[in-house]
Amino acid sequence: MKASQFFISTLKEAPADAEVVSHKLMMRAGLIKKLGAGIYNYMPMGLRVIRKVEAIVREEMNRAGAVECTMPVIQPAELWQETGRFEKMGPELLRISDRHGRDFVVQPTSEEVVTDIARQELRSYKQLPKNFYQIQTKFRDERRPRFGLMRGREFIMKDAYSFDRDQAAAKASYQVMAQAYRRIFDRFGLTYRAVAADSGAIGGDLSEEFQVIAATGEDAIVYCPGSDYAANMEKAEALAPQGPRPFPSQAMAKTATPGKSTCADVAELLGLPLSRTVKSLVLATDTTNEHGEIVKTQVWLLLLRGDHDMNEIKVNKVAGLENFRFATVAEIEDYFGCKPGYLGPIGLQKPVKIVVDREVAVMADWVCGANEADFHITGVNWGRDLPEPDAVADLRNVVAGDPSPDGKGVLAIERGIEVGHVFYLGTKYSRAMNATFLDENGKPQPFEMGCYGIGITRLPAAAIEQNHDERGIIWPDAIAPFTVVICPIGMDRSEEVKQAAEKLYAEMLAQGVDVLLDDRGERPGAMFADWELIGVPHRVTIGDKSLKEGVVEYQHRRDAAATKVAVSDVAAHVKGRMAV
Amino acid sequence: MKASQFFISTLKEAPADAEVVSHKLMMRAGLIKKLGAGIYNYMPMGLRVIRKVEAIVREEMNRAGAVECTMPVIQPAELWQETGRFEKMGPELLRISDRHGRDFVVQPTSEEVVTDIARQELRSYKQLPKNFYQIQTKFRDERRPRFGLMRGREFIMKDAYSFDRDQAAAKASYQVMAQAYRRIFDRFGLTYRAVAADSGAIGGDLSEEFQVIAATGEDAIVYCPGSDYAANMEKAEALAPQGPRPFPSQAMAKTATPGKSTCADVAELLGLPLSRTVKSLVLATDTTNEHGEIVKTQVWLLLLRGDHDMNEIKVNKVAGLENFRFATVAEIEDYFGCKPGYLGPIGLQKPVKIVVDREVAVMADWVCGANEADFHITGVNWGRDLPEPDAVADLRNVVAGDPSPDGKGVLAIERGIEVGHVFYLGTKYSRAMNATFLDENGKPQPFEMGCYGIGITRLPAAAIEQNHDERGIIWPDAIAPFTVVICPIGMDRSEEVKQAAEKLYAEMLAQGVDVLLDDRGERPGAMFADWELIGVPHRVTIGDKSLKEGVVEYQHRRDAAATKVAVSDVAAHVKGRMAV
Structure with a gap:
């Protein structure tokens, strides 16, 4: 072309x-x-x-x-x-x-x-x-x-x-x-x-x-x-954690955490690692009658480690949670007597099902909300301070460093x-x-x-997204709009340049190379900028001066600089640099 | 494939x-x-x-x-x-x-x-x-x-x-x-x-x-x-007719034509050629005001020879008729005092513009409707019986036998x-x-x-539509779904047939031929019927018996019968029959 x-x-x-x-x-x-x-x-x-x-x-x-x-x-x-x-x-x-x-x-x-x-x-x-x-x-x-x-x-x-x-x-x-x-x-x-x-x-x-x-x-x-x-x-x-749950070593205590409604803030205030805190998420599931009217709503409390995020697909797979929704603020205040930010599983008066991530199930001496604004509870332990959860499952997104499910290292x-x-x-x-x-x-x-x-x-x-730099696109050979671009400098002024460019173009075409000859007559700066932006992977520049020495310049879009190549070798040189 | x-x-x-x-x-x-x-x-x-x-x-x-x-x-x-x-x-x-x-x-x-x-x-x-x-x-x-x-x-x-x-x-x-x-x-x-x-x-x-x-x-x-x-x-x-209009040779006369409302019926009744009759078509053009309301309607009478058809595109090009419509029956009865089928240009009381085809303009002693049910007028002549028309133009479709506009023969x-x-x-x-x-x-x-x-x-x-017969499609090579089909007979029974078919298939593929090998194992009758219906232009049949003689059968979709060709020559033979 x-x-x-x-x-x-x-x-x-x-x-x-x-x-x-x-x-x-x-x-x-x-x-x-x-x-x-x-x-x-x-x-x-x-x-x-x-x-x-x-x-x-x-x-x-x-x-x-x-x-x-x-x-x-x-x-x-x-x-x-x-x-x-x-x-x-x-x-x-x-x-x-x-x-x-x-x-x-x-x-x-x-x-x-x-x-x-x-x-x-x-x-x-x-x-x-x-x-x-x-x-x-x-x-x-x-x-x-x-x-x-x-x-x-x-x-x-x-x-x-x-x-x-x-x-x-x-x-x-x-x-x-x-x-x-x-x-x-x-x-x-x-x-x-x-x-x-x-x-x-x-x-x-x-x-x-x-x-x-x-x-x-x-x-x-x-x-x-x-x-x-x-x-x-x-x-x-997220693989199930190894080893049994440690024994409790702390007494449960209510602690003032004024204005600290996130696990990160609470951990910082208390000088504890984030992994000692437990995050409370309130979900709900509705039962409807044949007319699509809601006849019953079940509220669920989901517990995750403070440094973990919920995985909705996994939660969806817990029996009973197939069609869960997040609870409304009104529902939360009704069931927990407290606004979001200070929720927890301790002292609940209404029937809430408690589903916990496998990591939470093996924690001891953990921190959660006190169901009272501006208060948290520390030193919480399963069995001692509250019953064992209704269900334990993998509910969280993995994080870098988690063990690989195939047992062959850690995840990235x-x-x-x-x-x-x-x-x-x-x-x-x-x-x-x-x-x-x-x-x-x-x-x-x-x-x-x-x-x-x-x-x-x-x-x-x-x-x-994968292949670009500050000058533009860098196409892999297989899907580049053109594989090779020939850039003659001053084609209108120099018959030698014109002939060499046309000859190389014809030669490459005959070899089945998807080559473009830039015969627009643009100045070198604008021409190079265009092709670097468009991202054609292979460029051959033909100039009057170097042609007198019998060479042209080859540059791959990823090369830092051009390489001088003998005119007679350039087609083979380009082919050598092309992906198979 | x-x-x-x-x-x-x-x-x-x-x-x-x-x-x-x-x-x-x-x-x-x-x-x-x-x-x-x-x-x-x-x-x-x-x-x-x-x-x-x-x-x-x-x-x-x-x-x-x-x-x-x-x-x-x-x-x-x-x-x-x-x-x-x-x-x-x-x-x-x-x-x-x-x-x-x-x-x-x-x-x-x-x-x-x-x-x-x-x-x-x-x-x-x-x-x-x-x-x-x-x-x-x-x-x-x-x-x-x-x-x-x-x-x-x-x-x-x-x-x-x-x-x-x-x-x-x-x-x-x-x-x-x-x-x-x-x-x-x-x-x-x-x-x-x-x-x-x-x-x-x-x-x-x-x-x-x-x-x-x-x-x-x-x-x-x-x-x-x-x-x-x-x-x-x-x-x-339709070229303008040669020569001048003949002189009148008949007197105008009103003739009863009961129930004969078409030119063909009238010509038959009167024993005249259809080309002596004139067909009347009533058109209308409306002038509208800025609100799109019709403020004026002009009625037009279009005259064509009885054996000619109106060409709407040509009529559209007559000055004033750019946006014509056909008149309603009510308009026709109002302007002509008569229902369609017996209309003509003689004795009109209301302002009607008369536009005639060039052929009609040079007719003498013609027949048209009398503007009275069940009556026509014979021996009508321009100038003598009615004024010259308001406009004369090419208004008709050409018919086979008309002179070619380039003067090089007659039209087909x-x-x-x-x-x-x-x-x-x-x-x-x-x-x-x-x-x-x-x-x-x-x-x-x-x-x-x-x-x-x-x-x-x-x-x-x-x-x-252009290329088919009673058995099916006949594709030109260039756009056939496959150019060649190889039909082995009893491929499952005969190892020789299978090998010969596979070999020919590979050979043709290597030559860049768009070939299909029918390895479905259908019986010959069903297989041939399929390919004749689908219309693949070249067919090679490989059978056990002929293979023993070293031949296969070639048949072009247009050939009446198959030709025996030596196995070793068949690829070249097919290529010889292919369109370039």
Whole structure:
């Protein structure tokens, strides 16, 4: 490609609404252009990146035996009513009426449509396994779209859906996809982790997120540097503490803690480590009748160590807490006779169920609120000062330094951006939509399903969050808009420069290199600044003076300085520096 | 590709709602699957065709210097309000509100968005010409979607938009696109015509439709077998008749024609050729005040020869008739004192403007209605029996046998399916959206624009309408889902057949041939029927018996019978039969 035939548009400043670096750089490098909130034009430079991402995904999906199709962007509501998602999904689901008043949705994913295809097309176990995928426009009407393509409303996703005859086969299909995803992410040239994720009500370990590692990532990733263990924060298990609970060594005492309503403040006031304090969280669960009216409310007191945070997914799994909510201030004052900040499990008058984290269950001589404003209690001990808790469970987020669940060291935490997810669905959709096939005995059986997504347009944003410097983007070769840029200096003045540039361009093109010749006639400073901003990984500069010495300059986007290379060697030199 | 890794699904019968052959065959061959009215899943077999169409279009668009980008499917209403199309477009434009109640449209085309990009990005004449294109999902909420992908609601279109500094440059850009379209349609391997089309109010000849020739086409195409002349019916000019009007030879006479309200019936009753009768059509134009209330209505009588049809586009161009409508029956009875079927220009009491086709203007001794039920008048002559008409113009559709406007023979008519359109837009959108660039003198000028569409998903349907037989589809090589299919007979029983099939498959793959090996183990009859229905152009059959003689069978989808070819020659033989 020659720059004069292409479209290059860079900006000195990012627009004010661009908060994160990838959004800023994508706008400045002219990869995308905002059309509305969370809605972007993919400009020529950006579309080249997206197409390269798509091509890698498509190749590996095909290699893994998945079959590509395309499901409509606008989908009839009827199918979405079969699974109840038309009603259940929130305002993220964009709903439309057509000219005849019929309801439609703009697809955020396609479970319903693909299950509808399967129940019509896959009639026999002999047709299984089958995995359909599409690379298609999606829409989620985010309440607060932001960060450019990172959390847009219209985006491109690769979504795949596997159909199997039984759980064992479904797990095999899942593993095929998990392996394909590793190949895909390896090929992107990004640092990533496949982390175990919560698989919801289905259970089992068949849910992994593919996280591109970046300090700016929204997600906390837990991993063990000494092993393969990696999970997202929701999923990562905090191991049960070792050894028995110590014996009490202190008497229980009420202590004035005026104005100290947080564990940190109390610990500081009392000169105790934060890990000796206990945090009280009040939850509630409602029982409703057939009309949806609340007929009974149960209040729960959740106790965590002062230096630990609650993990909602884990709390959700405690029997009875599946649909918990946080208690209201009125409920708290009613049950504890005290405002939040000084709550605790001692001396409760009303029926409150007490659920404690495993760490709290083995504490002795701990500190909690006195259920009286401006007072705490020290030296609290289980059994002696209050009954044993109603339930003990893993309720907290892990912290760096916790032992790894695989016993191979301690956990570390880093940040990531989720760009892929593989998930075992079971029969959730096939049962809801009565999607069955006939087994060997001619009996209808629901499909065992899995779903597998990759955020095609989110990936470039994640790649930039991971790979940039103060001058701009640094693309991995595999997804760079161009792999090589040739920058001739004074092409209009020097016939030698022009000829050398055209010759190298033709030579590289003939070798199948994705090369751009910058024939715009920009001055060197502006030209270099453009390409450093856009982030093309390999640059060859051809100047009049060095050409007289038979050399040109090569610089990788990560190199501190240019290297002189003989004109005759430069194509080979560039190829040598390219990722395989 | 091996069939076992792919997804093949054929039907014996087409669904009842499939009316045209392409719709029937696309459903039966498993290319598409209906999801809702005018909304289809592109199944794996169909998607391969679509991707091949896209690839050819993309290659030639790039070669012609156009730059690919992608504009959102969901577009903010604001831009559409700038041009007035948000209000003016009918219910075909699908309108949506998001969760915040903001208005959006699902794009049917992207003139507004691309003009918005241009007014921000193309600031100087030095950046021109520029042509942006996209291959993207579109939606038109057709009142009556039908014919499968031929007139669907959701579809894929390639739309390109050129931006130029002046009319001359815009015309050059138009010609570049018109040439690229010829290369694209040549490569598809279809019989097509580029026909002149009406360019609306803009004038000039810069509008061409690309029509795939098919007996079942919706559009009538006019062409001259002896020259390059081709136009659509709306556009094709009926030349002015040669020679002067003959002198009157009959006296005017009122004749009873009871119940004969059509020209054909009257001609038959009177024993005259249809070309001696004159057809009366009553139109009306309304003048409105600033409140949109009708303050005056002018009635027009349009006269055409009995064997000719009115051309609305041409009538629209007569001064005063730009916004004509057909008169109501009440208006007709008021002005002519007679119901439709017996109308004519003789003896009118109220002010009616008379506009006649050029053929009618040179007729003598003609027949028309008497403005009295069940009566006509014969022997009518201009000047003698009524004044000369108020206006004479080309108002009719041409008919086969009319002289060609280029003077090189007579016109013929065939049917076509419009799959592409190149169109000079002028400054319609740039002026409405105040989209300007700075010229050499630093003065803002509106862009001169053109737009260029190809119906990516309509093309396969058109290809099938043109290329099919009673057994199924016959794809041109360039857009076939697979170019070659290898059909081994009894692969499960014969190791020799299996090995020969696998070897040929590997050999062809290595040569870059898009080949499918049918390893499903179907019986020959079912297997052949599938591939004839699906329409793969080249088939190689490998059987145990012929293999012992060292031969396999080759059959092109259009061949009446198979040809025996030595195993060692078959790859070369197939290549020899492939389109270049």
